[in-house]
Amino acid sequence: MEEKAKDVWQKVKGTVGGLSRTVKGIIIAGVVVTLVVVAIVLATGSKTESKELFTNLTGEDMTRVCAYLTEIGADFEVRGEDTIMVPADQEAKLKAGVIGGGYLDSGANYNLYLDNISSLSTESDRAQLTLYQIQERLEATIRNLEGVHDATVNIALGEDRRFVLSQDSTLEASASVIVTMTDDAPINAKLAEAIKNAVSHAVKGLDIDQVDIRDSQGNTYDGTDGGDVSDVAAKRMELEDSMNKRLTRQVLGLLEPMYGTGNVAVAVNTTVGMSSSYSESTEYSVPDWAEDNDYEGILKRKIWEGSLVPGDDAAGGPVGTQPNADIPGYFEDYQPTGDEDSLSGSGEKEFENNKTVTQSQRMAGYIEDVTVSVTINSDVPNQASIDALVGHVANAVGLTQDQTDKISVLAAPFWSPEESNQPADTQPMLNPLGDVPLWVYLALLAGLFLFMTLFAVFILLGRRRSRRQIQQLEPAVEMGPPVILEPIEEEPEPAGADIMDVHTEKSMELRRSVRELAESNPEIAAQAIKALLRGDEDSNA
Secondary structure: OOHHHHHHHHHHHHHOOOOHHHHHHHHHHHHHHHHHHHHHHHHOOOOOEEEEOOOOOOHHHHHHHHHHHHHOOOOOOEEEEEEEEHOOOOOOOOHHHHHHOOOOOOOOOOOOOOOOOOOOOOOOHHHHHHHHHHHHHHHHHHHHOOOOEEEEEEEEEOOOOOOOOOOOOEEOEEEEEEEEEHHOOOOOHHHHHHHHHHHHHHHHHHOOEEEEEEEOOOOOEOOOOOOOOHHHHHHEEEEHHHHHHHHHHHHHHHHHHHOOOOOOEEEEEEEEOOOOOEEEEEEEEOOOOHHOOOOOOOOOEEEEEEEEEEOOOOOOOOOHHOOOOOOOOOOOOOOOOOOOEEEEEEEEEOOOEEEEEEEEOOOOEEEEEEEEEEEEOOOOOOOOOOOHHHHHHHHHHOOOOOHHHEEEEEEEEOOOOOOOOOOOOOOOOOOOOOOOOOOHHHHHHHHHHHHHHHHHHHHHHHHHHHHHHHHHHHOOOOOOOOOOOOOOOOOOOOOOOOOHHHHHHHHHHHHHHHHHHHHHHHHHHHHHHHHHHHHHHHHOO
């Protein structure tokens, strides 16, 4: 491993050593520029702007707010003893969470300062700009509350109109908030209370009762328990939506095993009652001894009254018989002695009968009505009839057999477009690197630029080195058109010739031989040159 590392180092060292000063300067300049760009991008990306969340907080408020920020994992910094700093892009959201959670018990929670006020600005200008900034920050805070889409805040400051003639004329501060909820839902009591607290603490001298809260549908919140009708409406919509989804899942779970996924469409519409009702029913049980009386009823109260005077014609039989039906049949409980001038009697008797009293109370949030529509793909073979499916669906949603008219089942072929007729997908492609910061992209671009620069430099150096080696071989081998050489007469070597002359003649003979070989066999000469160049590269490496 060490030998390979040494070989690589020697190659790099040899390559860099063979570079010219110009190329070295270009490489160094490119590396320096790349490092500077990366450092600037990293410094810019890592720098986070801080903003004041709350100031002038009491010790208890500081403890509660810091505990809340730590619990949700938010980044914050405590400055001094009463100020909390947070990232600027999270300031509105965190402030909404703290205010909505009721973590503050102190009075005013804001100290707002304007940086664009000049020394020539009047006190009236400063007060008006401060009011504008308070309204904008309150709107941003309310928009971060859960379920709020938009908000408009208007604040009217109080005014002291006490003069010499009138000492009691003062105008109290007031505020109005118009809230647009997501999906046009009505405002609820908890949200309205949080908004009132936020607005009342933002303006000096603003009483919480002077804050008017309304939503885009015209619903208002007055702070009373019985006046928040919007809560009932919101709860009703929530229950209806929940029941629609639950019943839809039940019907799909019932039919999809028979027809397959995607071959059944279900729509459920429920009506939820939000009013409480109370009912009572009484049931009387007939005793055994009263069954022989043709069930004419059970005697509950018995009242009688009658009188007799001596000498009256009582023909027709004893009292109580049909001829004397005008005399009560239950004229009783008195035994005459015969000394009376007249006889009269009356009485009343109460009878206790068996009875059952049932009391029931229906609380709010019950289903008053439900309708179900089912569409089935008729291309899927199935032996079940429409009537059987209606009864099957009725049992699934809790309807009886006499309520099957609330269920509609339709079998029809589903439309499936051809591939060539399918509309183009207009949805934008999701960016898999959408959450990557900008400085990462810039760093990647800088690294790519550096790589391309070094790659181009090495390519140019390789070409230059190959060209230099070929130029060194050109005196020995001249690849060109054949040249007719004149025969050279060999002169006898003189005795005692110089050794340098001998080497010169041998070099000339070698060149002539190489030239003749290149002219007669150019392919062999080219292979020899390639082998020679490869050998030089290996030796230099």
